[in-house]
Amino acid sequence: GAVVSQHPSRVICKSGTSVKIECRSLDFQATTMFWYRQFPKQSLMLMATSNEGSKATYEQGVEKDKFLINHASLTLSTLTVTSAHPEDSSFYICSARANNYEQYFGPGTRLTVT
Amino acid sequence: QKEVEQDPGPLSVPEGAIVSLNCTYSNSAFQYFMWYRQYSRKGPELLMYTYSSGNKEDGRFTAQVDKSSKYISLFIRDSQPSDSATYLCAMSAGGGSYIPTFGRGTSLIVHP
Numbered sequence: 001g002a003v004v005s006q007h008p009s010r011v012i013c014k015s016g017t018s019v020k021i022e023c024r025s026l027d028f029q030a031t032t033m034f035w036y037r038q039f040p041k042q043s044l045m046l047m048a049t050s051n052e053g054s055k056a057t058y059e060q061g062v063e064k065d066k067f068l069i070n071h072a073s074l075t076l077s078t079l080t081v082t083s084a085h086p087e088d089s090s091f092y093i094c095s096a097r098a099n100n101y102e103q104y105f106g107p108g109t110r111l112t113v114t
Numbered sequence: 115q116k117e118v119e120q121d122p123g124p125l126s127v128p129e130g131a132i133v134s135l136n137c138t139y140s141n142s143a144f145q146y147f148m149w150y151r152q153y154s155r156k157g158p159e160l161l162m163y164t165y166s167s168g169n170k171e172d173g174r175f176t177a178q179v180d181k182s183s184k185y186i187s188l189f190i191r192d193s194q195p196s197d198s199a200t201y202l203c204a205m206s207a208g209g210g211s212y213i214p215t216f217g218r219g220t221s222l223i224v225h226p
Contacts, residue, residue, distance in 0.1 A: 004157075006157075034213070041122065041221070042218060043120075043202065043216045043217060043218035043219055044158070044202070044216045046213065049213060091155070093157050093158070097212070102160060102163065103160070103214065105150075105157035105158045105159065105160075106157050107156055107157045108155065108156060108157045110155065
């Protein structure tokens, strides 16, 4: 099956610093990648949709200047959390779409901002 | 009312039981229906998908869609402790809109 990797799996950073999370589709090309945020015992909250070579589309309420998304190639998208604060601590999950309906998720990145 | 409603549980069953997980939805445009399984601190993994109404079976798992009632189900037969996870339903409309809407997930615990 299609595999999506995320790096790092866990990161702890100090308040005010920036953190970059990578999402890669390992064995297929993904024209569209999605970034989600998930709080404990809550569902996935879509943050943005990223298409290769174009600007990401952010969901309402998501600050595009705070959550920078770059989809530079058909296999790589990055999410940078800028000037992180403790309230940004969460589980961030990316997914890549291989066809019209199948999304494959990465293993997630646990971000803790101290 | 949320577009997709799913009881968060937890649902606790003994090993070997038949499990029924359900979601209701309000958007009649939804045509693709998916079930994902998410283990703790891991990303969701696609279990099954169905298009429009009907049943689909894969091993111990059966997905059912009733569009007239806007109700979907996932049945797990002969449940195992390894099935303990959160199960999320997701659905999307046809045409150019393939961004799925997720339910909040149901936590399932299968105890030996």
